[in-house]
Amino acid sequence: MSNVYMAAEYTGNIMNKGTVPYPRDPPGESIDCVDTRGMVLELRNMSFSYPAAQSGAALNDISLNIEAGPLVVLVGANGSGKSTLVRLLSGLYKPSPGAGAFLIPAEDYRIGDLYQAIALLSQENQVYPLSLSENMSLGTTQAPCKDEVDGAARLGGASEFIFRFEKGMNTELQVFSDAMAHNLHGKPDHPLSQEMKGLPTDIDISGGEKQRLVASRTFMRFNSGAVRFVAVDEPTSALDAEGELQLFNNLLAARKGKTMVFVTHRFGHLTKHADKIVCMKAGQIVEMGTHAELMQKENGEYANLYKIQADAYI
Incomplete structure (x- = not known):
């Protein structure tokens, strides 16, 4: 529930143009006019605690500098605080007042441009x-355009399952027709029951397929040219x-100068390519x-963590 609370509070702050971790609209320059490299x-x-947390601070006195463009x-x-840290960096969580400083190079970025410059690929895998x-x-x-959608699906791995559906990319997920018919049980001749027979049945996808679809969404964001931090x-x-x-x-190949921060529990392949490894405890x-x-x-x-993981895969 604390994650839900944080996300709701953060969204409310943005909508109300109140306290947000970044400067507000207007004034300001577009990020694209300031710098086309990765974000600094x-x-x-920085310390951070979840609301009503019983186990103390999730982050304690964190100082971290990430230059433009590295793989971290x-x-x-x-x-250990990995997910909390990456969500704080991506703007999903708001720093607690007086709990340290979160800095970006310019003080006057427009908030809309800033959030277009950030792409978060998380473990929630939310589809709609x-x-x-x-x-x-x-x-x-x-x-x-169609080529952009097809390309993103291929890079995210979603094309492997999308085209098994008759309507392909136009397949609708979770139509929720049951909610419309909850009072029609035992009434097959009701006009609404007859109408609903012509509606498509609900289509759901597996957890792995959702992850591929959400990953493809991230590659779609790359097409805008505005993303500077992933x-x-x-x-x-x-x-x-x-x-x-x-x-x-595919993510590493598409990075092209973007600042990229990874959190993963299977890290052997990634860390050998990393410009910086941040180990937390x-x-x-x-x-x-x-x-x-x-x-x-x-x-x-x-x-020690690397050796434990290596031994587990021998």
Whole structure:
């Protein structure tokens, strides 16, 4: 419930133009007019607690500087604060007043431009009662062409299941016809019952297919050219190892200078490509460096996690 509360509060703040973690509209320049590279992000002595949390701060005195364009991988045991940190960086969570500073280079970005510049691929895998194509296009500012939709579906892995449906991209998810007919049981001759016989039946997709669809939505966002920061929070829990590796490789290939922060519990492949690894424990950053640097630390936290994971896959 705390996550729901945070998201609701954050959305309300944006709609009311009240306290948000970034400057408001207007004035300001478009991000595209200021810088076309990846986004620079900095946290200074940042702490964060969930509302009504009984276990203390989720993040404690975090300081982190991310230059424009690197691949950063957050690692750590469950509950170490990785997802909280990436959601704070992506703007999904609002910093607590007086709990440190969250800085971006310019003080006057327009809020609409800023959120067009951020893409979050998370583990929630939310889909909506829309067509598959419309689900993929959420968050885009202009109607996409067919080639863009097909390309994003291929990169996200969704094309593997979409075309098994008769209507392909136009397949509607979760029509919710049952809600319309809840008082019609035992009334087959009712006019509404007759009308509903012509409606499409509900179509649902598996957890792995939802993850592929949401990943394809992220690639659709890349087509705008406005995305400068990509936050990826363990989006592959329902994918097999091959599907996960293919998605990660496609994201890395599409990065093209964007700042990208990954959270994943299977990190061996990613960390070898990372410009910076941030190792967390109990809400704090305990180590930072490259894979080679951290593996040289005797009894280091990252080296221990890496060896445990390597042993598990032997």
